[in-house]
Amino acid sequence: MQPNLQRLIEKGVVWQGQTKASQADHYIKTGFSKLDELLGGGWQTPGLHEWQLEAPFSEQRLLLPLVQQAIEQGVAVFWVNPPAQLSAASLHYHDLADAMHVVVEAKGSDACWALEQILQTKNAMAFAWLPQKETTSPKVRRWYKAAESGQMGIVISGFSDHPEARPYSNRLKIRLTENGLALDILKRKSGWPVENIELS
Amino acid sequence: MWLYCHFPQLLLDSLLRAQPEFEKQAVALYQVQNGQSLIEQSNQVAQQAGVSQGIASVMAIALCEDLKLKEYSVAKEERLLCGVADHLYQWAAKLVLEPPQGIYVELDSLEKLYGGLSNTAKTLHLAVKQLGVRSQLAVTNNALAAKVLAEADAPLTMNDEKTCHQLKGLSIKSSGLPDKVVRDSLSAGIFSIGDLLDIPVSDIGRQLGKEALFYIQELKGELKTQRASDFYQPSERFFQHVDLVSEVSNWQGLRFPMKRLLNELESFLYQRQKVVQHIKFQLYQRDKSCSEVRVATASPSWRAQSFWSLLQLKMEQAPLSAPVLEVSLQASDFSSLSVKKSHFFHDAKDTQGLFPLIGKLQVKLGENAVYTPAVSDDPRPGINEYKQPPCRFGGFSVKPVKRPLWLNHPERVNLDEWSLSNGPERKRCGWWDNQPIERDYWIATDSKHRKGWLFYESGQWYLQGWFS
Numbered sequence: 274m275q276p277n278l279q280r281l282i283e284k285g286v287v288w289q290g291q292t293k294a295s296q297a298d299h300y301i302k303t304g305f306s307k308l309d310e311l312l313g314g315g316w317q318t319p320g321l322h323e324w325q326l327e328a329p330f331s332e333q334r335l336l337l338p339l340v341q342q343a344i345e346q347g348v349a350v351f352w353v354n355p356p357a358q359l360s361a362a363s364l365h366y367h368d369l370a371d372a373m374h375v376v377v378e379a380k381g382s383d384a385c386w387a388l389e390q391i392l393q394t395k396n397a398m399a400f401a402w403l404p405q406k407e408t409t410s411p412k413v414r415r416w417y418k419a420a421e422s423g424q425m426g427i428v429i430s431g432f433s434d435h436p437e438a439r440p441y442s443n444r445l446k447i448r449l450t451e452n453g454l455a456l457d458i459l460k461r462k463s464g465w466p467v468e469n470i471e472l473s
Numbered sequence: 474m475w476l477y478c479h480f481p482q483l484l485l486d487s488l489l490r491a492q493p494e495f496e497k498q499a500v501a502l503y504q505v506q507n508g509q510s511l512i513e514q515s516n517q518v519a520q521q522a523g524v525s526q527g528i529a530s531v532m533a534i535a536l537c538e539d540l541k542l543k544e545y546s547v548a549k550e551e552r553l554l555c556g557v558a559d560h561l562y563q564w565a566a567k568l569v570l571e572p573p574q575g576i577y578v579e580l581d582s583l584e585k586l587y588g589g590l591s592n593t594a595k596t597l598h599l600a601v602k603q604l605g606v607r608s609q610l611a612v613t614n615n616a617l618a619a620k621v622l623a624e625a626d627a628p629l630t631m632n633d634e635k636t637c638h639q640l641k642g643l644s645i646k647s648s649g650l651p652d653k654v655v656r657d658s659l660s661a662g663i664f665s666i667g668d669l670l671d672i673p674v675s676d677i678g679r680q681l682g683k684e685a686l687f688y689i690q691e692l693k694g695e696l697k698t699q700r701a702s703d704f705y706q707p708s709e710r711f712f713q714h715v716d717l718v719s720e721v722s723n724w725q726g727l728r729f730p731m732k733r734l735l736n737e738l739e740s741f742l743y744q745r746q747k748v749v750q751h752i753k754f755q756l757y758q759r760d761k762s763c764s765e766v767r768v769a770t771a772s773p774s775w776r777a778q779s780f781w782s783l784l785q786l787k788m789e790q791a792p793l794s795a796p797v798l799e800v801s802l803q804a805s806d807f808s809s810l811s812v813k814k815s816h817f818f819h820d821a822k823d824t825q826g827l828f829p830l831i832g833k834l835q836v837k838l839g840e841n842a843v844y845t846p847a848v849s850d851d852p853r854p855g856i857n858e859y860k861q862p863p864c865r866f867g868g869f870s871v872k873p874v875k876r877p878l879w880l881n882h883p884e885r886v887n888l889d890e891w892s893l894s895n896g897p898e899r900k901r902c903g904w905w906d907n908q909p910i911e912r913d914y915w916i917a918t919d920s921k922h923r924k925g926w927l928f929y930e931s932g933q934w935y936l937q938g939w940f941s
Contacts, residue, residue, distance in 0.1 A: 361846035
């Protein structure tokens with residue numbers, strides 16, 4: 274590939290056309306029909322998705338429907354480097370406590386290593402809270418390759434000021450609003466980026 | 474019928490099996506007897522250089538400069554013999570140990586199982602070969618005769634006449650009789666066991682003593698030695714020990730012996746249809762100190778590979794603290810393979826991959842870093858939350874109440890930055906363990922539209938969790 278083109282791809286200014294998702298891909302509903310439509314059916318599985326949060330603790334409305342469906346499918350949920358103590362009482366309240374929550378307390382490279390191990394393991398779903406500086410392109414590529422064997426992972430981090438291309442399936446910016454959520458889809462498999470999606 | 478298995482170099486062979494890199498070097502074991510250091514066992518390379526059993530260690534070094542010497546220990550060889558018996562127990566139940574180097578196997582009870590005497594002997598011969606140590610076998614209807622023939626390394630045969638002929642042809646020095654009796658026999662012109670058998674029993678007692686009398690009576694089958702009560706009972710716990718030919722100062726050098734110990738554990742567990750979760754390696758150093766390496770799998774396992782992959786992670790974490798001379802592996806607290814314990818993954822599609830993953834995470838990050846959140850029936854928020862090891866499922870006895878997904882250590886907040894929406898939920902409890910609380914809990918929204926869980930106590934507002 275030409276170096277100039279490679280540089281443009283790394284900057285994220287080139288949209289690369291893909292063949293239509295294969296029949297083997299599955300989608301997990303996001304809990305919002307509008308978002309399902311925009312993402313081509315929901316969260317792609319296998320896949321690796323990025324949620325950039327405007328402020329910490331803003332992910333719950335997207336997270337809980339995903340955990341619910343993971344549990345219905347008999348998949349173990351791993352919480353890597355969570356931002357605070359995960360409450361068993363809350364999981365119980367949301368009817369999510371019946372099975373399969375494993376919290377992994379690790380920072381930095383250990384957390385990245387743990388995420389890769391989890392994504393390589395069948396019947397596991399991973400949520401990982403990592404700062405932008407940890408989610409370098411080579412690491413994301415490794416996680417993406419690990420997830421390709423059938424798993425789904427969500428990397429949750431803060432807003433990126435200078436977004437560069439990363440091999441995530443979908444990249445979302447998430448803001449909480451008075452009425453619910455507002456999203457910018459920075460990258461999606463099924464189309465161009467879109468901004469200011471209101472979900473309530 | 475009896476099969477006798479003699480392992481003439483059990484300790485040395487085991488040493489070399491643990492460190493095969495020394496097989497091409499001259500290695501010998503010495504023992505100090507009456508103040509003199511004598512060679513007890515030597516490998517083929519050493520024997521080719523003239524280092525044989527019974528010569529002085531000084532002489533051995535003179536014959537072979539590169540000779541690696543290590544002290545012989547009867548206790549260690551006896552322990553190894555128990556390991557051999559554990560292995561043979563898979564094929565034969567009636568084993569009698571003859572420490573430190575021999576095992577009797579009663580064959581009559583096995584003939585039907587394996588289809589005749591010949592097949593039984595062949596099966597056991599193969600089982601012994603699997604051990605990878607030098608062995609000498611003999612089969613006869615007389616246990617003592619089998620022992621004498623095996624120790625003399627007579628060719629294995631099932632033919633009674635041939636064994637009788639072999640026995641009679643053996644030198645009196647190979648009889649296993651005490652040295653004094655052998656000397657007396659030789660001076661009386663008795664050179665072979667055949668010569669001894671030809672003498673009337675009454676004369677033997679008078680000429681050579683009681684020991685020779687009992688020996689010949691047992692050999693003739695006139696004196697039955699009761700062995701049934703000594704049948705070997707396999708140990709209920711696993712303990713295996715490997716001596717190293719020379720000090721090992723890095724993990725790389727310990728990989729082979731440690732893997733071998735794990736394979737032996739796998740075989741031990743497989744035989745008993747048991748599983749184990751915690752195992753302990755002990756690494757013995759020169760100054761008699763000992764360091765421990767503990768490995769625990771997420772769920773009980775019998776597979777060597779499950780423990781090996783975790784052990785490799787431990788090896789990567791830190792270099793070996795000091796050079797190691799011996800390694801042992803211990804395991805106990807076995808559970809039955811068939812018992813299905815309730816755990817978090819009871820409904821998962823395929824849990825096979827999850828347990829090794831959890832084990833791997835625990836080894837690399839520490840056991841406390843990988844857990845499953847759980848809740849007790851304590852009414853105090855936060856205090857009721859605790860961590861439990863992953864893969865255990867205790868069920869929930871408490872009624873579900875709305876609680877935030879994320880819990881913080883309470884931190885002071887300025888209420889001006891929040892707008893209260895739901896509450897209060899009053900909590901006044903904890904008198905029973907001197908951690909009383911008197912709080913009013915509220916759900917409130919901050920300027921970024923996040924829902925927090927606040928409480929008011931002693932005139933101050935605190936944030937304890939997040940709903941958003």
